[in-house]
Amino acid sequence: MGARDPGEIVVQEFFHMDGYAFYVWGSYAIVSAVLLLNVISIRLQRRKILRELAELSEEE
């Protein structure tokens, strides 16, 4: 085995999280997912409401 690039080792250690990768990255993934889904759902909701309101004003 040749010597590894030190930068590569740092990156691997970062993802490895001292063996706790599942718990640490799992936590960050779930928090990110829930926080982002909240934002996306509001955007979609807003678009839907504006579309409905536009249809409403066309009918009048």
Added chain:
Amino acid sequence: MHFIHKYGSPNYFYQWSGTWLKILSALTLILMALGLYWALIISPPDYQQSETVRIMYIHVPSAWMSMFTYVVMASAGVVAMIWRIKVAEIVVAQSAIIGASFTLLALVTGMLWGKPMWGAYWVWDARLTSELVLLFLYVGVLAIYSAYEDPRTGAKAASILAIVGVINIPIIHYSVEWWNTLHQGPTVTKFDSPSAPLSMLTPLFIMFFAFKTYFFALLFARTRNALLSRERHTSWVQEILEK
């Protein structure tokens, strides 16, 4: 009580919250980026918890916000009951959804920390149990709110549960002192003898502010959507649409 009626009028609320929504969204993005960088890269691993300490930087703010959101919801419930402010009624329902998200995140990240550190995803200790009760309270408020055909009646009934449920907040907070819990006692609020170093408190507080600005941005955005939908036949909504 003039200001409650002024800031709580649907038209005026929609205007001032629009400006704040932009400011809060920008702040959230900056604080989240800074907080993540600090939590995952700059801060050191703990000598006992190793890398799992990084879970704390999102677990603790989630747990704090789960309680803060409840207080906001219950306060809006009081305003809704006394002054019959429509915006406050909407805030009760919208904060229940956001609060349920934070509570769920506090529970799940706590479980993911508990498994490697305690050896179990879940234990029935007072802190964990009272936090689970909090989730049920949020779900209960939402269920009652949507059980009535008239949203204003639903809001009134939901506000009563929200206000009564406030009793659970001091129970969650003091649970680690009143009962012998596996969950650790207060770390951050012991200002006389802080038990966490600055390198760990810094990402925690950045994340805390990030979660707080996120909460208000989300609450404003949700409430604005609900207002537009609910007030679709009023003149102020028509004026906004014409712009």
